[in-house]
Amino acid sequence: MSKFDEIRSFYDHEVNEALQNIARHPMMKALMQFTFPDSDEDFWLDKFKSIHSISDFQHQCISQTIRQILKQSSEGLTTSGFENLDKNTAYLFVSNHRDIVLDTSLLNLVLLDKGLIMTASAIGDNLVQKNFLHVLAKLNRNFLVQRGLSIREQLNSSKIMSEYINDLLHKENRSVWIAQREGRTKDGNDATQQGVLKMLAMASENHSLIDFFNSLKIVPLSISYEYDPTDALKMPQVMAKSKNEVYIKDENEDFKTILSGVLGQKKRIHLHAGKVLEHELDEVALTTDNKNKQLQAIAQIIDDSIIENYKLWPTNYIAFDLLNESNQYSEFYTEEEKQLFERRLEMRIDSSETVLKESFLAMYANPVVNKYKKRDEEK
Structure with missing residues (x-):
């Protein structure tokens, strides 16, 4: 037994058996239906038979899963x-x-x-x-x-x-x-x-x-x-920390x-x-x-x-300006982008709670603060 056995990933010779053991699990079925929406169950069950390494699994299945995630929930x-x-x-x-x-x-x-x-x-x-x-x-x-x-x-x-x-x-x-x-x-x-x-x-x-x-x-x-x-799911933990409370996960x-x-x-x-x-x-x-x-x-x-090297998006600049009630970075976003972000803020949290709203905005604004602070220090 290797000293790494408790933490390591599978060796390639273990992959096929492990994959076959979970092939018909409801969560695997859901994952593969998401990954290959135009194919039936036999398609991926057959595919699994020929997978004998982690590289096979990543190339043939998981890379396609990530492409679907990008396609359905991102703009690239x-x-x-x-x-x-x-x-x-x-x-x-x-x-x-x-x-x-x-x-x-x-x-x-x-x-x-x-x-x-x-x-x-x-x-x-x-x-x-x-x-x-x-x-x-x-x-x-x-x-x-x-x-x-x-x-x-x-x-x-x-x-x-x-x-x-x-x-x-x-x-x-x-x-x-x-x-x-x-x-x-x-x-x-x-x-x-x-x-x-x-x-x-x-x-x-x-x-x-x-x-x-x-x-x-x-x-x-x-x-x-x-x-x-x-972002909204991170708020309870952020709020607990701000009150010096111990946060216990559900x-x-x-x-x-x-x-x-x-x-x-x-x-x-x-x-x-x-x-x-x-x-x-x-x-x-x-x-x-x-x-x-x-x-x-x-x-x-x-x-x-x-x-x-963190890429600052319009959302980061908008959050900074909303948090500081300023227009300091308004050249980096449009009015429409600002309205969309404000709508997201209202939908995700109770923005009438000041500390909660400030914490949510700070999550997006801090990369701006940190990047410009670093640049100022280098001048």
Whole structure:
């Protein structure tokens, strides 16, 4: 038994049997009806028989699912920066995190279409408690981040995950996606948690920290949705935090959020692959040899890239102006776009609650604040 068995995705030789076991599950049926709306059940059941690897499943089924999602709930996906990546190189994509399923699914569709190495992707085990979702996640090359552990268990789990990521990148030449923080950003402030970098560094062994991070080939990834389909669902947690209250999720909240993210309107979406971190890391090594300070500096480099390359949409500028009762950024949107956003605001939340309205607007406005603040600091 491998030490990675509790967290790893399926090996290719396990794929067909796992797929056959869930082939007639009602949720698989719903997923395939959505993916292949003009085909009957026999079509995908026959297709499943010839699928013997994760790559087969992603190419033949899941990529089509994501194309249908884009077709039905967005106005298109655009990209930039991927032309700078090498088709034979495995990268560690450290990404801002807005949507449970789509962030990594959209990245993998882009990588597939551009002939780049697709990712193994981290997902919290709390999100795949149902057996069907667990199997589907492993069929999509997800590996599990174990939640709710004691401090001692957490340390061991982090070490195993660090080694697994290192093996994927260096032994399997497999790219990896990981969020810059635990859980999705709820307030629009994309910031890298140092704990994520500490986890990655556990596998560094005898290497210097900077040499190890250089070997990971880190690509900061900026994902920008014009409309966040789960914006209203994030509000209760944001409100609880503002009141210093402990937020307790409903039993089916994660599943509801997954469905809303997949099916909810997103309008335009943009993914930007930042430059591979190389000389920036060498500069950190020259600045300090203190490991904590080095980790802080690396986190800041990732943040700067994600914020600078985040595509600001009219919705972001509108939210900023509404929040600040200004017309500071009115050149970036039309009156019609503003009215549509205000209508969305009224439909999604009770805008008579001032704190709720301000929190909703801040979620969209903070990327504007952060980008222009960074630019001001650089002047």
